[in-house]
Amino acid sequence: MERTHVTDPEPSPADSHSLSVQRLFVQHQPQLRAFVMGLAPDFATADDVMQEAFLEISRKAAEFALGTNFQAWSRSIAKFKVLAVLRDRQRSAKRLAEDVLEALAASAPLDDDAERHEVAVVRLRTCLEHLAPAARELVRLRYFGEHLPEAIAALRAQSVGAVNVTLSRARTALRTCMERGKAVDSHA
């Protein structure tokens, strides 16, 4: 009997396993990225770490048992990548001491929860709308424009110190705004 020629074979179990692991990475990416940005707050550095972490996670996919704690596993890989990337650019990047980064990594809260993440995103959008227009604009330049305070100061014809103060106050206002909603939730 003539056999049908198959041009598009089913993925092998190994392929489908690494695809599942990559899917987990995609699913958990916002939380992992937040972890990385906590250790390496600079956007470009965090991008590089995420990229390296994705490649390493793809390489090591076979070591991960599906159903076990992906967040813990991916964080341990990401932490090593943060340290490696920061060591590489020791001179150019401002960074905290390695023992402090280790202590921070160990105390990062578990936040592996897309549902709450969604609520936080929605809340932050609202809280941003409530910021004073000048502060709102600075936050936009900092996070959308990805400018550092020096550049923002130049753009806005302000002193760097004034930009620092406005950003710091804006963050406090946003945190207060977001935590107000949370406090009510926990007593619901």
Add this chain to the structure above:
Amino acid sequence: MSDLRLSVLVSHHLDGQLPPDEQAELEDVLRRSAGARVQYWREAALHALLHEVENAGALAMPRACLALPRRRRAIAALAAAACVAFSAGAALWSWHGGGAPAPVERTTTAIAVLSRVLDAQWAAPADTHIQGEALAPGWLHLRSGIAQIEFYNGVRLVCAGPIDVHLLSGKEAVLDAGRLSAEVPRLARGFAIHTPRLTVVDLGTAFGLAVDGVHEEVHVFTGRVTLQTASGPVQELHADQAMGVVGDGAPQAMHADRSAFPSAADLERKSIAAQDQIMQAWNQAAAKLDADPALVLHFDFEKESVADRTLRNRAAHGGEVGDATIVGCAAAEGRWRGKQALEFRDQSDRVRASVPGELGAASLVAWVRVDALDHPFNSLFMTDGFAAGALHWQIRGNGSLHMAVSGPAGAPAAQYNFDSPGVFAAARLKRWTQVAMVYDGARLQLTQYVDGQAAGRFPLQGGMALRIGHGELGNWNPASSSDTSPVRNLTGRIDEFAFFSRALSDAEVGDLYRSGSTGIPGDGR
């Protein structure tokens, strides 16, 4: 160090503005104080969230793909590989952020709709069709039962199984074997049906057509048709005329016999009779269910259960658990004709219910028709807010059946999540599905079911009791003072919901599925 001072230092650090003396100060406090590290992460979380929110849309694509052109990294090839790997899982990104793809007009190849199905048995499981399904050109192999096909030009075919019919285009079909009646409105004149020996072209009429081996017949009930055999001349047949051919013989005139063919009226009559039978069987099963001492809530959504905006709880031993309140929600047809359902379509649509107390075990069973997954989270049944023990039963935008329990204070995680991926793929949308969730605190096991079969089993952490309190079917109340909350309404229908305060067994969930699925048209299971 004061919280305010720490906050300023962290802020400077996040902005790359930390002079050496401030850096030493920050490092020192982070080394010494666990409380400072907690506060650090609160600030850092906002830093990451702000970057995500401000770049919503851009971030909907993996950063590994985006970062590159902007930062001009040297390892372009590696990253390109990463992007390819990402796109393999691209469906998962579908709901992420505001990064909606450029609007593309939807296209379809459908030419007809399977408008009614009664007791259908299809030739093969892969060849099964359901009532309401849009039909593209192709074969329908019905072994028994009746199927009514409405072409988009208005032609209606009523097909009685066994029948093999091939829809060729919007104005042409092939009948290989079996018996059908056709009703062609004036506007669809010229509709043609080919059989192995004949071509019947309609000139505005109703007629019947039968193919049984070498024997073929055409019966005209009203109007007229033209009839073409392989060799003979074109003939015209008028109302009450009929013609039969056997093999290669010449066509023979006959009397038209309407009763020999399935008709829409006939289908209507039969489906009303079948509906009565199904309702009776379902009512008996539901009454038995109501007597279960562990049944806390049972909503059937029937007319008799809906008074004003109140949805009656049928559970006989529901005790202090009362009726539910309907907000919004249009009435709709349920699993079969005559079964009532509620439709959830708008962000306001919801049914508010309440289950008091702490539960070590619970089982939730719902009959739903999910029409679309419009949101990242689409509610089935959800406790208000996120308080400890809250239960969130949802369907994620990627089709996972999702169950979450909020952890008690001091638990290692704020929330325990259980995902059965791929349950609500495109093929399951717009069809009635039984979903069930059994939370078994004694055996420390959570099981999710789809159509009576286990779709996922998960180990449970010990000591977590469920506290349902106030909750909603088909929507969510975030119970927060925040003036904005995510929209999570279900897009679809619910026509039955039961909540038990005990763990049902696999067999019990299977039985509920079987007693609830008999009437679903065209499922043939």
